[in-house]
Amino acid sequence: MWNEIHLTNMDSEISRRSFIGSSAALITSFGFDLRPAAAASRELKISRTTQTQSVCPYCAVGCSVIIHTLGDKAKNVKPAVVYIEGDTASPINRGTLCPKGASLKEFVACDRRLTQPLYRAPGATEWKPMKWEEALTRMARLIKDSRDRGFQAKDEQGRTVNRLTNVGMIGGCTDTNEVNYLLGKFRFGLGIVPYENQARL
Numbered sequence: 001m002w003n004e005i006h007l008t009n010m011d012s013e014i015s016r017r018s019f020i021g022s023s024a025a026l027i028t029s030f031g032f033d034l035r036p037a038a039a040a041s042r043e044l045k046i047s048r049t050t051q052t053q054s055v056c057p058y059c060a061v062g063c064s065v066i067i068h069t070l071g072d073k074a075k076n077v078k079p080a081v082v083y084i085e086g087d088t089a090s091p092i093n094r095g096t097l098c099p100k101g102a103s104l105k106e107f108v109a110c111d112r113r114l115t116q117p118l119y120r121a122p123g124a125t126e127w128k129p130m131k132w133e134e135a136l137t138r139m140a141r142l143i144k145d146s147r148d149r150g151f152q153a154k155d156e157q158g159r160t161v162n163r164l165t166n167v168g169m170i171g172g173c174t175d176t177n178e179v180n181y182l183l184g185k186f187r188f189g190l191g192i193v194p195y196e197n198q199a200r201l
C-alpha cells in the first residue's frame, strides 16, 4: 500500500523498477533506513542454524550456496532448512544468486519433491515408487547385462579397444570434482565411451 501511494504521487523522474531496486530511494522516500532491519531479519533467520556449503543445482555456473539448517542438534526435532544464501567466500558468485538460485529454499522444502526412485515399466503409463535397494539392484543388473551384450575387446582390425558403446553416461552441472573423479573411474572401469556433461569435461 505504501509503495502504491508513493508511486502515484511521484513524478516520472523515478521508475517503479529504480524505486524498488534502489535502497537509497527507499531511504529518502520513507524517511528511514530499511537496511538495518533487513540485516536483522537475516540474522534472526540464521541464528542457531548449522551451515552447510553446497552448490546451486540449476545451471552450469555452479554458484556456491550456504544452507542453514535448524533443529539438527536438538533431540526429537526434525531438521529443517530455513534459509539458503550465496556464499560470499566463493570466487564464482561472491555471495550473489540469480532469481532461480535465490528460490532454492522453496525447492528444498517443496512437498512435491521426489525423495524416492520412481519406476515406469515398459508399456506402462504410470510411475510407481520403488525402494532404493530395489532400484540400485535393478540398475546394476541392467548395466551388467548391457555390458555383457555390448563389450568389445578388439575392433574390426584386431586392435585392443576394451570399449562399451551401447551404454552412455550423462553428468550434471553440479557434479563436484570428487563426483567426476568417481564417475571417471566407474566409466573407464566399464569401458563406457559415450559421455556428456554440462561442464563439457
Ligand code: SF4
Residues within 6 Å of the ligand: 056, 057, 058, 059, 060, 061, 062, 063, 093, 096, 097, 098, 099, 100, 101, 102
Ligand atoms: S544461482 Fe543462478 S546462475 Fe548461479 S548456478 Fe544457480 S541458476 Fe546458475
